[in-house]
Amino acid sequence: MLYREDQRAGKKLSILGFGLMRLPRNIGGFDRARGEELINAAVEGGINYFDTAYSYPGNEEFLGTVQEKYGLRDKINIASKLPLIICRSPRDFDKFFSRELVNLRTNRIDYYLLHMITGFSQWQKLKEWGIENWLLEKKRSGLIGQAGFSFHGARDDFLQVLKDWDWDFCQIQYNYSDENFQAGITGLKAAHERGIPVIIMEPLLGGRLVSGLPRRVREIFAASGKDLSPAGWGLKWVWDHPEATLLLSGMSSRAQLEENLAVAETSPPGCLSPRDREVFSRVKQAFNEAYRIRCTGCNYCMPCPQNVNIPACFSAYNYSYAINRAEGIKQYTMSIGISGRPGTASLCVACGRCEKHCPQGLPIIDSLVQVKKRLEFPGYGLVLRGVRFWTGNRQPPAAGEGMNNPPPQDG
Numbered sequence: 001m002l003y004r005e006d007q008r009a010g011k012k013l014s015i016l017g018f019g020l021m022r023l024p025r026n027i028g029g030f031d032r033a034r035g036e037e038l039i040n041a042a043v044e045g046g047i048n049y050f051d052t053a054y055s056y057p058g059n060e061e062f063l064g065t066v067q068e069k070y071g072l073r074d075k076i077n078i079a080s081k082l083p084l085i086i087c088r089s090p091r092d093f094d095k096f097f098s099r100e101l102v103n104l105r106t107n108r109i110d111y112y113l114l115h116m117i118t119g120f121s122q123w124q125k126l127k128e129w130g131i132e133n134w135l136l137e138k139k140r141s142g143l144i145g146q147a148g149f150s151f152h153g154a155r156d157d158f159l160q161v162l163k164d165w166d167w168d169f170c171q172i173q174y175n176y177s178d179e180n181f182q183a184g185i186t187g188l189k190a191a192h193e194r195g196i197p198v199i200i201m202e203p204l205l206g207g208r209l210v211s212g213l214p215r216r217v218r219e220i221f222a223a224s225g226k227d228l229s230p231a232g233w234g235l236k237w238v239w240d241h242p243e244a245t246l247l248l249s250g251m252s253s254r255a256q257l258e259e260n261l262a263v264a265e266t267s268p269p270g271c272l273s274p275r276d277r278e279v280f281s282r283v284k285q286a287f288n289e290a291y292r293i294r295c296t297g298c299n300y301c302m303p304c305p306q307n308v309n310i311p312a313c314f315s316a317y318n319y320s321y322a323i324n325r326a327e328g329i330k331q332y333t334m335s336i337g338i339s340g341r342p343g344t345a346s347l348c349v350a351c352g353r354c355e356k357h358c359p360q361g362l363p364i365i366d367s368l369v370q371v372k373k374r375l376e377f378p379g380y381g382l383v384l385r386g387v388r389f390w391t392g393n394r395q396p397p398a399a400g401e402g403m404n405n406p407p408p409q410d411g
């Protein structure tokens with residue numbers, strides 16, 4: 001494992017961090033046996049940064065029980081987050097934080113983030129609520145090691161927030177699909193220049209840079225002659241940046257872990273050759289031609305009161321450009337169309353509840369209209385009813401299903 005220095009904390013952090021949001025699951029919840037094995041194998045492989053959040057259901061408890069059971073606490077840095085989205089008053093800071101300590105079975109959170117800052121005005125509001133003193137007090141008492149924030153907003157807001165306080169670290173989304181998205185390369189460099197470690201999230205765009213990659217992208221990678229998977233290419237691209245302290249990978253299998261560990265071994269800053277960079281310039285163009293809606297599948301927008309499966313709609317839509325329209329319709333229909341309770345785009349009543357939760361700032365309502373146009377051909381609702389009847393799935397269709405049906409009124 002390679003390590004990069006967090007000079008503010010005086011620590012060496014593994015360049016591969018474990019994002020626990022995508023721990024393996026089974027029908028009953030977490031697959032405990034596989035999850036425990038994975039975490040232990042990650043520690044053995046040299047990973048010393050584990051990222052979780054109060055907002056990931058059951059996730060902190062899982063890490064807490066595993067670290068306690070196997071005596072891992074002194075071998076790992078725990079990163080977790082204050083769930084700003086459900087903080088209604090300053091009193092909630094302590095309420096959630098104390099729960100997090102219990103969940104994590106610890107008396108210290110090494111890296112603590114304000115979860116999902118989306119704009120400077122939000123940060124201003126938090127200041128009015130006394131967040132600065134709250135963080136400083138937690139640091140003074142040793143309950144927090146480093147204080148930082150995760151960011152999902154516009155670049156200029158990021159720069160303002162960054163400069164407005166003496167942060168110990170920050171976390172931004174960054175991957176090869178668009179180096180100017182949100183904080184982007186400008187934000188990354190600005191933080192680095194201030195000596196602030198930068199944690200990279202979504203280095204593979206929620207897995208979109210691995211599964212469902214456009215055929216053309218796979219061909220370009222394959223033609224490069226380099227023995228590297230699409231995941232390996234994506235991670236290396238991030239590690240090439242000396243400004244990135246570590247990246248978080250949401251590993252859910254031993255194979256993914258092993259592969260990521262192997263790539264990390266050979267990925268110091270500046271690891272890409274001029275030829276590799278040429279490969280990326282072609283890949284980026286091919287990827288972005290196909291990848292129309294930048295949904296990472298994080299599920300923050302779910303559940304939808306109308307049962308629209310928003311990430312599945314967007315996945316099928318992108319797939320229809322990555323492969324072809326017929327394949328997109330097939331994926332759409334098989335994954336959410338014919339289920340007992342469909343989740344198709346036409347069920348959306350534009351209530352807007354989902355949009356304020358989307359860390360990517362996606363115009364979900366408008367995008368669902370695009371999904372409907374592309375994937376629900378005339379008579380689609382009737383076809384679904386027929387398929388459902390034929391497959392024995394005879395539950396009556398939900399109101400508004402199918403593009404020929406009028407949407408139900410919100411109310």
Ligand code: SF4
Nearest residue numbers: 304348349351352354
């Ligand atoms: S806007 Fe549409 S997709 Fe979003 S929560 Fe409302 S009904 Fe669901």
Ligand code: SF4
Nearest residue numbers: 295296298299301358
């Ligand atoms: S639409 Fe936004 S919130 Fe919903 S899954 Fe996609 S990226 Fe996440």
